[in-house]
Amino acid sequence: xxxxxxxxxxxxxxxxxxxxxxxxxxxxxxxxxxxxxxxxxxxxxxxxxxxxxxxxxxxxxxxxxxxxxxxxxxxxxxxxxxxxxxxxxxxxxxxxxxxxxxxxxxxxxxxxxxxxxxxxxxxxxxxxxxxxxxxxxxxxxxxxxxxxxxxxxxxxxxxxxxxxxxxxxxxxx
Amino acid sequence: xxxxxxxxxxxxxxxxxxxxxxxxxxxxxxxxxxxxxxxxxxxxxxxxxxxxxxxxxxxxxxxxxxxxxxxxxxxxxxxxxxxxxxxxxxxxxxxxxxxxxxxxxxxxxxxxxxxxxxxxxxxxxxxxxxxxxxxxxxxxxxxxxxxxxxxxxxxxxxxxxxxxxxxxxxxxxxxxxxxxxxxxxxxxxxxxxxxxxxxxxxxxxxxxxxxxxxxxxxxxxxxxxxxxxxxxxxxxxxxxxxxxxxxxxxxxxxxxxxxxxxxxxxxxxxxxxxxxxxxxxxxxxxxxxxxxxxxxxxxxxxxxx
Numbered sequence: 020x021x022x023x024x025x026x027x028x029x030x031x032x033x034x035x036x037x038x039x040x041x042x043x044x045x046x047x048x049x050x051x052x053x054x055x056x057x058x059x060x061x062x063x064x065x066x067x068x069x070x071x072x073x074x075x076x077x078x079x080x081x082x083x084x085x086x087x088x089x090x091x092x093x094x095x096x097x098x099x100x101x102x103x104x105x106x107x108x109x110x111x112x113x114x115x116x117x118x119x120x121x122x123x124x125x126x127x128x129x130x131x132x133x134x135x136x137x138x139x140x141x142x143x144x145x146x147x148x149x150x151x152x153x154x155x156x157x158x159x160x161x162x163x164x165x166x167x168x169x170x171x172x173x174x175x176x177x178x179x180x181x182x183x184x185x186x187x188x189x190x191x192x
Numbered sequence: 193x194x195x196x197x198x199x200x201x202x203x204x205x206x207x208x209x210x211x212x213x214x215x216x217x218x219x220x221x222x223x224x225x226x227x228x229x230x231x232x233x234x235x236x237x238x239x240x241x242x243x244x245x246x247x248x249x250x251x252x253x254x255x256x257x258x259x260x261x262x263x264x265x266x267x268x269x270x271x272x273x274x275x276x277x278x279x280x281x282x283x284x285x286x287x288x289x290x291x292x293x294x295x296x297x298x299x300x301x302x303x304x305x306x307x308x309x310x311x312x313x314x315x316x317x318x319x320x321x322x323x324x325x326x327x328x329x330x331x332x333x334x335x336x337x338x339x340x341x342x343x344x345x346x347x348x349x350x351x352x353x354x355x356x357x358x359x360x361x362x363x364x365x366x367x368x369x370x371x372x373x374x375x376x377x378x379x380x381x382x383x384x385x386x387x388x389x390x391x392x393x394x395x396x397x398x399x400x401x402x403x404x405x406x407x408x409x410x411x412x413x414x415x416x417x418x419x420x421x422x423x424x425x426x427x428x429x430x431x432x433x434x435x436x437x438x439x440x441x442x443x444x445x446x447x448x449x450x451x452x453x454x455x456x457x458x459x460x461x462x463x464x465x466x467x468x469x470x471x472x473x474x475x476x477x478x479x480x481x482x483x484x485x486x487x488x489x490x491x492x493x494x495x496x497x
Binding site for chain 2: 032035036039040043067072073075076079080081083084089090091092094095098099102137141142184
């Protein structure tokens with residue numbers, strides 16, 4: 020129980036670091052890349068259910084703290100995305116990175132729509148995300164998600180192979 | 193159920209901000225994230241600094257290479273210039289323009305003005321090394337030019353030896369016969385006359401005439417000119433015409449020699465001898481000119497030595 024939470028917190032810290040570095044590179048980073056969203060979707064796909072919803076809320080609030088946007092904006096959107104991703108995970112069997120990337124893109128598009136609606140109805144002083152920015156963010160989220168899925172799959176395969184080789188050696192002895 | 197609670201909570205945060213709860217939660221999350229942000233920012237700064245330092249190091253290395261190349265080129269140029277300097281010294285020695293043991297120091301001066309109205313009898317110099325003074329001899333590698341008769345700062349006015357008012361102790365180099373060289377008026381240009389040389393003295397056409405060193409102004413041995421005509425004079429002295437070695441129309445740079453004035457007391461003694469008739473008439477004139485030039489109020493009006 021503790022290990023997944025710790026892993027999630029470390030991933031969240033990595034997302035914070037990535038956002039800070041990205042902002043140092045270009046101020047437009049937050050409009051085009053959302054590592055918190057990618058984490059939300061990934062956790063929701065990996066651990067569907069209440070943990071996914073909590074993770075979505077946490078990443079969304081962290082994003083709101085860092086971005087200075089209306090507090091709860093990304094929290095609400097990411098919680099909703101976590102729910103959608105968890106539902107999709109329960110209905111679909113997605114294992115290859117390409118389809119995972121499509122799923123990430125779909126969830127990112129959902130988040131952008133939710134954000135636009137939230138801003139439109141609750142934050143009239145804020146500007147609705149531009150379509151180009153939303154498209155860019157969808158693409159980068161898909162890339163991040165697909166890359167993460169592929170990387171984790173490779174690591175798992177390598178670990179399994181290593182363990183299998185170890186077991187083989189033990190049997191020979 | 194959880195989804196509804198979370199979404200409702202988020203909506204409350206979103207719509208009621210800034211509430212005390214919202215601020216507290218925000219402060220808590222911010223406090224948790226701040227160290228990460230700070231550490232990342234510091235790491236980014238360190239990375240950027242390291243990159244900038246490596247970039248600077250590369251630039252300094254490139255600059256060092258360029259400076260070394262420039263230094264090598266400058267050293268090569270220095271060697272070349274030293275060679276030229278040595279060559280110039282050799283040429284100067286050949287031209288006799290160096291300081292000899294019995295000759296005084298000199299400085300180089302530029303000829304800045306030639307007065308055509310006075311038939312090139314005077315010229316103006318500008319020295320860059322030292323301030324000129326009255327009676328300093330002026331010469332070129334070819335021969336004698338004249339002496340300084342007026343100064344103004346680093347400028348000097350020179351009375352040429354071709355001036356009829358000028359008189360220079362001279363001698364025929366081959367026979368060492370002493371005389372006085374002065375300028376004469378001629379329609380075809382500057383000319384010199386060697387005077388006070390007895391009729392029986394050994395003088396030939398083509399003889400080289402140099403300074404005699406007896407007038408207290410010009411050092412001995414400076415070339416003056418060449419004998420071109422000899423005729424017996426009405427008195428006991430020959431009329432010897434000398435053409436100067438120096439082409440006064442082509443003067444560019446000259447050498448201003450250090451003055452070797454005869455001490456005032458000795459010069460007064462000379463004047464006393466002259467008044468007593470112990471010296472020839474022209475030598476007495478030379479002594480008188482020395483006094484007049486020391487005044488330097490109007491050198492053009494001063495009689496020649």
